[in-house]
Amino acid sequence: MQNGQHQSGQGQNGQGQEAVEFGPELETKVAEIISRYPKKKSAIMPALYMAQEHIGWLTDAAIEWVAEKVEESPAHVRSVATFYTMYYKKPVGQYHLQICRTLSCMLCGARDLTAYIKDRLTVDAQVITEDGLWSFEEVECLGSCGSAPMIQINDVFFENLSVESLGSLMDKIAKEKPDLRYSAKKETLGEGMPEAPRSQAWNAEMVKFNKS
Numbered sequence: 001m002q003n004g005q006h007q008s009g010q011g012q013n014g015q016g017q018e019a020v021e022f023g024p025e026l027e028t029k030v031a032e033i034i035s036r037y038p039k040k041k042s043a044i045m046p047a048l049y050m051a052q053e054h055i056g057w058l059t060d061a062a063i064e065w066v067a068e069k070v071e072e073s074p075a076h077v078r079s080v081a082t083f084y085t086m087y088y089k090k091p092v093g094q095y096h097l098q099i100c101r102t103l104s105c106m107l108c109g110a111r112d113l114t115a116y117i118k119d120r121l122t123v124d125a126q127v128i129t130e131d132g133l134w135s136f137e138e139v140e141c142l143g144s145c146g147s148a149p150m151i152q153i154n155d156v157f158f159e160n161l162s163v164e165s166l167g168s169l170m171d172k173i174a175k176e177k178p179d180l181r182y183s184a185k186k187e188t189l190g191e192g193m194p195e196a197p198r199s200q201a202w203n204a205e206m207v208k209f210n211k212s
C-alpha cells in the first residue's frame, strides 16, 4: 500500500481504488501554489502532478481532491488529466516508458524501439512487469521531433535512441535506479542520468558540426 492510502473501493475505470489521506504538508503546498495564480483553476496542472506524486497515479480520489482544491468540477479536472500523457490514468511501473510513435520518431525507428521493449518486458502496453520495475505505452508527439526517435521515461526525455542505446539505458536504469521523476512537492526534477544517450548522441553531432 502506498503512502497515505487505506480502504478499498471501485474506481470509475473499474480498477480497485483506495481512499487517500493527502496530509497537512500537501494541503499547505497546494494552497501555496494556488495562491500564485489569480484564478484557482490555473493551478490544476501542478495540483494534478502533486496528487500523482503522492499516490503514483490519478485515482478518482485524486481527481476529486484536485477538483475541491481548485473549485472546479471533477469532470473538468479529469478532462485536463486525460489530455496529457504525463498524467497516469492507471498504475504504472517504477519506470514508465512512453515511446513517441508520431511521424519523425516513426520514420527514425520508433517501431523497432517498441518491438524491443515488448520483447524485453514480455508484457502488453499499460501492464506492469512482475517485478514492478517497468511499464510502457506508445504516445503521440512529445515535442522533441528534432532528436527522434525518443522516449520519455517517467519525467525525463531520452533522445536519438537506437535499439542498442535503449537496451544499455534500460540496463543502467535497472541497475542504478536513478530518480527520473519531477517532484511537484519540491518543484525539482530528479537527478536524471547525465551520461545517458540523449547527451551522447547530441554532443557527437555538435562536435562533427563544429569541426567542419
Ligand code: FES
Residues within 6 Å of the ligand: 100, 101, 102, 103, 104, 105, 106, 140, 141, 142, 143, 144, 145, 146, 148, 150
Ligand atoms: S515525432 Fe516524436 S517527438 Fe515529435
